[in-house]
Amino acid sequence: MTIPPVAFNDLEVSYGENVVLHGITASVTPGSCVAITGSNGSGKSTLVKAILGIAPVSAGSIRLYGEEKREKIPWRRIGYVPQRMSVGGGVSSTVREVVLTGLLGPRQWWLPRGVEKRLDEVLDHVGLSHRKSDAFSILSGGQQQRALIARALIRHPDLLMLDEPLTGLDTHNRKALAEIVGKHKEQGHTSMIVLHELGELAPLVDRELRISAGHIVHDGPCTHAVHELHSHHEEPTMTSFELGMDVL
Numbered sequence: 001m002t003i004p005p006v007a008f009n010d011l012e013v014s015y016g017e018n019v020v021l022h023g024i025t026a027s028v029t030p031g032s033c034v035a036i037t038g039s040n041g042s043g044k045s046t047l048v049k050a051i052l053g054i055a056p057v058s059a060g061s062i063r064l065y066g067e068e069k070r071e072k073i074p075w076r077r078i079g080y081v082p083q084r085m086s087v088g089g090g091v092s093s094t095v096r097e098v099v100l101t102g103l104l105g106p107r108q109w110w111l112p113r114g115v116e117k118r119l120d121e122v123l124d125h126v127g128l129s130h131r132k133s134d135a136f137s138i139l140s141g142g143q144q145q146r147a148l149i150a151r152a153l154i155r156h157p158d159l160l161m162l163d164e165p166l167t168g169l170d171t172h173n174r175k176a177l178a179e180i181v182g183k184h185k186e187q188g189h190t191s192m193i194v195l196h197e198l199g200e201l202a203p204l205v206d207r208e209l210r211i212s213a214g215h216i217v218h219d220g221p222c223t224h225a226v227h228e229l230h231s232h233h234e235e236p237t238m239t240s241f242e243l244g245m246d247v248l
């Protein structure tokens, strides 16, 4: 039997008294592209953060590649791009340096051999070869987003998790992103993508997990409801990079 990249079992996530996710049970099929949809504040980002171990699980469990214990989870198989929230502010490193940090981790403090070739491949893949030596902070928002995707892709992840990747992108960048996700899927890899609207990614999405007030209210083929999701906005409190986690 193939082991699902992600399996939630009656998952509950709480911030203090505030229960944000209730009884989430779902298992992700390897190679599939799953859209996580829902209105602002419904718990989408929290679900992704729970997978990464940076949202407090108060009940139930999450298994990544069959492993529940953090120290056993194969973090290198997972790539994550956070929601864009002035992510470039204060990052004085070059695009090259930012992308290469995707190869570092808790037990990997130095860069493996042959990184320049991998770097060039992945920058070419996201169309940023010409910006390699530029400061990350001077890139446009869409270019920063693509650099962060390159940072996630440089570790050749099986599971790519993107939090609202289309937000603020123009048509060119949205199409570029869809191509990147499409290629990842063609290679047999899995994606979990938080989306307000499916947009250019619609043809790639196999399954929609729609969340409302912390509950899964739809788990199946895509509906059109995602285009209408704009209710009240509650800003989560988070740092730009949430450094210190295994994937970042």
Ligand SMILES: Nc1ncnc2c1ncn2[C@@H]1O[C@H](COP(=O)(O)OP(=O)(O)OP(=O)(O)O)[C@@H](O)[C@H]1O
Residues within 6 Å of the ligand: 015, 018, 020, 038, 039, 040, 041, 042, 043, 044, 045, 046, 047, 233, 234, 235, 236, 237, 238
């Ligand atoms: N670090 C935190 N501390 C306390 N509450 C939090 C924290 N992060 C998120 N929340 C709360 O959890 C709820 C769900 O937030 P989450 O960011 O998961 O929503 P979302 O569906 O991703 O929303 P959006 O579409 O606006 O990004 C919100 O009420 C939010 O205020």
